[in-house]
Amino acid sequence: MTGPITTGTDLARLRELNSLSVVRALRGNPPSTVTELASRTGLSRPSVDLITQILVSEGWATVIEPTGSSVVGRPARRYQFNAAAGYVIGVDVGVHKILGLVADLDGTVVHTVRRQVAPDADPQVRLAALDRAIADCFTKTKLAPDDLWALTVGVTGPVDATGRTTLFTPLPGWSAVDPVAYLTARYPCPVYVENDCKLAAVAERWHGVAQDADDIVYVLAGMRTGAGLILDGTLRRGYGGAAGEIGALRAVRWLTAPSHLENCPGAPETISPDDKAAWVFTTARAGNADAQTAVRRYVRDLAVGAAALVLALDPQVVVLGGGFSRSADLILEPLHRELQRLCLRVPEIRASTLGDESVALGALRLSLDEADQRMLSTGLSALSAARRS
Amino acid sequence: MTGPITTGTDLARLRELNSLSVVRALRGNPPSTVTELASRTGLSRPSVDLITQILVSEGWATVIEPTGSSVVGRPARRYQFNAAAGYVIGVDVGVHKILGLVADLDGTVVHTVRRQVAPDADPQVRLAALDRAIADCFTKTKLAPDDLWALTVGVTGPVDATGRTTLFTPLPGWSAVDPVAYLTARYPCPVYVENDCKLAAVAERWHGVAQDADDIVYVLAGMRTGAGLILDGTLRRGYGGAAGEIGALRAVRWLTAPSHLENCPGAPETISPDDKAAWVFTTARAGNADAQTAVRRYVRDLAVGAAALVLALDPQVVVLGGGFSRSADLILEPLHRELQRLCLRVPEIRASTLGDESVALGALRLSLDEADQRMLSTGLSALSAARRS
Missing domain, CATH: 1.10.10.10 (Winged helix-like DNA-binding domain superfamily/Winged helix DNA-binding domain)
Structure with missing residues (x-):
C-alpha cells in the first residue's frame, strides 16, 4: 500500500x-x-x-x-x-477609578496607571479619562502606536458582542456609548470590552488563587455582588454576553445582601456606604455584636446566590473576590457552613489575593490571547512563504 | 531553506x-x-x-x-x-419504567424495549429488570455480546465519575448500588451511567428541538423538576458530576412548584400525583378557574429556577421537557412572560417533542460517542500499521 x-x-x-x-x-x-x-x-x-x-x-x-x-x-x-516584540494594555474602567496595566508579550507588567473618576462622571468625561490613562501608558513606556498589539477594557454590567452595555450598567450614561468605536478610532490595534466580573475570573485562573482549576465560580463581593464563570477552562460569556448575572434575581438575595452592612446599627451616618461596610467588618472583628450580626446576615444572603451557582454548575473552586474579600477572615468560614447547608456538594472556597488589580489583570490576559492569535497567524503565513521559496 | x-x-x-x-x-x-x-x-x-x-x-x-x-x-x-459493524444500547432506568433502545453505528434505532417497574422496587429488583431488558435487546436483534460497542444507562440524581448516585436519588436504595460494576461484569463493552436530565439535554441537541444550539438549558418539568446544561456544545457534567441540580435550592422554588398542581381544589383525591397533574392541565384547558390558578402558580415558581439558570448562563435556548411538556400550550407563554419579568435577556423557549424516549435517546448518543472513539482509535492503529508495511 x-x-x-x-x-x-x-x-x-x-x-x-x-x-x-x-x-x-x-x-x-x-x-x-x-x-x-x-x-x-x-x-x-x-x-x-x-x-x-x-x-x-x-x-x-x-x-x-x-x-x-x-x-x-x-x-x-x-x-x-523576544517578549518586547509587542505590548498589550488592560484597563479597568470602574465607578470610582481607572486602572491601566501595560505588559510585554510574556505578560510582564511594565507600567501601571491609576486615575480617580467621579462616580457621577458623564460617559464623555469617563471616556476622556480613559483616553488620558492610555496616553499615559504610551508616554511613560515610550511605546509607538504600532507597538500595541491589543487593548482590552473592563466595565461593569453585561457586555454584548459589540462591546456595549445596553442591558444595564451602574456607570452613568455608559449604556449609550460605544467604547469599541471610540477606542478603535484612536488606536490601531484590536480593541475589546468585557464585563468586570468575567475579567476578574480570568485573572484568578491566570495569576490568582484558581490557577489549578478549570471550573471556577468567581463571586465579586462588594457593595455590588456579581459573578464570573470559567467552565472547562473557558470564560463563559453567554449567548448574548450576559452570563453570570444571577444577582439580578431577587430570590437569590444578592440585590439586598449588602444592605445588612449598610444598615448596621451604630455605624457612623456621615460616611459612604463603602466605608460603612469597612467599618462593620473592622468592628465585627473587634467583637461588636451588632456588627457581627450584620456580617452573619450578609453572608447568609450572599450564600443563597453562591449556592444557586454551585448547584447549577458544580465547580471545583469558588473564588471570593471584590472589596469585601479583604475581610475574607470573617466571610469564608460562615460562607462554607451556609453552602454545606444549601448544596449537595460543596467546592473549595478561596479568597482572592489580587486586590483591586484583578479586573485590569484579566483585561491584560485577554489582550495577550489576542496577541497570541496574531503571532500564530502571522507565523503561519511566514512558514508557508518559507515552504514555497 | x-x-x-x-x-x-x-x-x-x-x-x-x-x-x-x-x-x-x-x-x-x-x-x-x-x-x-x-x-x-x-x-x-x-x-x-x-x-x-x-x-x-x-x-x-x-x-x-x-x-x-x-x-x-x-x-x-x-x-x-457499514453501520452494522457495531451496535450500541441506551437505557433509561426510571422510577416507573425501564426503556431501552438499540441502534447501529449510524444511530438508527433497530429495537425498543419497555418494561414497567414498581416505584418502590428495591435496587436488586430494578437491576434485574434492567438486565432482562438488555437481554431482550440481544435476543430480539440476534446480537452477539461482541457486537455491542457501548452501553449507557440514565438514572435520576447526580451521578459521580464512577457511575454512582451517592449524593441523592429518588430510586429507592439506588445510592448504595454500583451499576457500572454490575453491568461491566455482564457485558464486555464500555458501560456508562449518567444523570437523566443531562441525557435528555443531549437528546434535544441530537434529535430534538435544540439541534441548532450550542448553549442549552434543558428543564425537566414533571412531578420532579430538574435541569441539564449544554454549554459551548458540550454537556456540562460538573466537577463532581452534580451540575444542573439547582432545584435542590429552596429559594428557587422548584422543590415546591408541583405542589400547586397536586393541591389544586376539586382534583379527585383517589388518583396518583402524576394523574392529578394531568387532570389539572386538562381541566385548566377546559376553562376551570381553580385549575388555571394552579397552573399559573406552578409556572410562576418554575420560572424562578429557570430564571436563575438563564441569568447565570445566558443560553441560546431553554427547552421545556419532562411529562408536563405535553401541556406546553399552557406553560410556554406564561413562562416566557415570567422570564421577561425576571431576566435581563430572555432566550427562546421551546417545548420538547421527544416524549418519554428523550433520556434513552441521550444515552444512545453517549454510547455512539464511545463507538466513535473506538472507531477512531482502532482506525488510527490500522493506518499506522499500513504506513509501516
Missing part, C-alpha cells in the same frame, strides 16, 4: 499546530536549544530548527550564541522568546 | 484528524466516490483512497462496484459506511 498520505493543504494545519507548540515552549522558559525545544514539544529537530529560524527572522525570538568553549562537542546556540 | 518539516510522530496526529474526517464524510451520506469524499473533507484523493481502503479492510465501509457502463470515462466505485 503506497501513495502519499499528506498533501500541501493538509500540512498547513499541521504547521499551525507546530509553530504554536514552539512559541509556547519558548515563552516563560529560559533560553533553550533546539534539542530542548524538540523534547519539550515532541516535534522533530529539523521541524524545530526551521520554525526557530523563522521566529528569529520575524523578530519574535533572539539567538544567544554559545559562550566559552566546551571540551565535549560543539556548544549549541540557544533561542529566547 | 530546506529540511523536512514533518516527522513520523507529527504525522500520527494528522492521520487521526484525517481518518475521522473520512468516517464523518461517509456516515449519514449516500454511497460516495473518492472524489466526492475528497471534496467533502478537503483531503487529497490519494489520502482518501488510502483511508477508504483501510476502512473497507477493517469492515467499516463496503464497496459498491459501478453498475452499467458509462460512455464517458470509467465509472467510479463508491463507498458506504
